[in-house]
Amino acid sequence: MPDATGAGWRRLRREFDRRGSVALLVALALPVLMGVLGLAIDISYWAMTRLELQRVADLAAVAGVARYGASGQVSDALDTAAAVAELNGLPAGRRDGDGIVTRIDMAGAYRTTITFAAPATLTVTIVKAVPRLFSALFLTSGTQPVSARAVARLTARTRGGAACVLALSGAGETVLEAGVRLSMPGCDLRTNAALALGAEAAVDVANLVADGSIGPDGSDICSALTCVQYAARMADPYAAPYGSLLGGPVQAVSLPKGQTTFSPSPVGTAYVWRVGSGAYTLMPGIYYISGDFTVNAGTTLTGTGVTIIASGNVAIDGSASLHLAAPVTGASAGLLFASAGSLFQFTGGTATTLTGAIYAPRANLVIDGDNGVAADCLYAVAASVTFKGGASFADGDCRAAGMKPIYDLPGVASLVE
Secondary structure, three states: OOOOOOOHHHHHHHHHHHHHHHHHHHHHHHHHHHHHHHHHHHHHHHHHHHHHHHHHHHHHHHHHHHHHHHHOOOOHHHHHHHHHHHHOOOOOOOOEEOOOOEEEEEOOOOOEEEEEEEEEEEEEEEEEEOOOHHHHHHOOEEEEEEEEEEEEEEEEEOOEEEEEEEEEEOOOOOEOOOOEEEOOOOOOEEEOEEEEEEEOEEEOOOOOOOOEEEEEOHHHHHOOEEEEEEOOOOOOHHHHHHHHHOOOEEEEEOOOOOOOOEOOOOOOHHHHHHHHOOOEEEOOOEEEEEEOOEEOEEEEEEEOOOOEEEEEEEEEEEOOOEEEEEEEEEEOOOEEEEOOOOOOEEEEOEEEEEEEEEEEEEEEEOOOOOOEEEEEEEEEEEEEEEEEEOOEEEOOOOOHHHOOEOOOOEHHHHHHH
């Protein structure tokens, strides 16, 4: 109890005054403290959201640029990046952007921008409007934009990365017989089976890539160039662009008699191909052949902008001479030969100059003879491949000729930002 003197009561009043001042200060500071605490909670939430957005952006950017390495199509890169973002939690929304090098997806609180820059860089930016929690009490905006950005780049291989020859079947072996001379230093030889190399085979390729082993004499060759064994099986890259062309017309018609210059068969028909020795010219277009397509010794065949599609086998024999180039544009752009048969054979001393792709998904492609095949831009996709003679294929990028690259060893996709 305070004493009854005036001094005691004065001390008591001073004590109450001090306590009242503290209470007043606390009351005045409490809104500020609550605001700081609320802002700290919001900032922590925004930081967690940004980490999640960054994870999604990183995955989308790497996946998109890796897909570009496999297909060479910018649209594939944009679509893949968007799909991966959606698989990782972003909602599918309204698409915007030019769709050529930029794609924008908008859905609810999310805005995703995907941009491709040549030669092979993909940028993914994700922005989310995050609701303000406590900070909304003293900030005018009800949402806070939180963003994440990822940049991925595809580093090209120093050699190869695209195949000139692809064997689709996993059965048996792709064979390079003894003494074969194979020249395609700018591209790969790729097989979904094992690769059998004969003695003294002279192989100049960027990479040898096999789903199985490379041997039995592969050790000597692989010491001089890159060999990849037990690679993942490769899907048919030409099924989508060219597969439907193999089911051509069934109505057979004869070639015009007495002519040496031919035009494509009338719509809905396919030629029965029978020509003797001599020089023939093919006008531009698609030539459907009913049954086998055979070019015998003494025959010269010339044409630019042509595609030959046979329902049977293809045999180019003897001393026949072919000077043919595929169309640069159109439904069969880049396709020179297609066959639904079981054998596609160049034999004898065949001397040819070809520009375009050979697509024979059910056939054994056989290159035989001393001179074999010579070409500046020639790709081949067949069920199986056997080299018995010399051959040279593309030594670079043939897209200017309308051809579709066969990407088999894409570059390395990595984050750079």
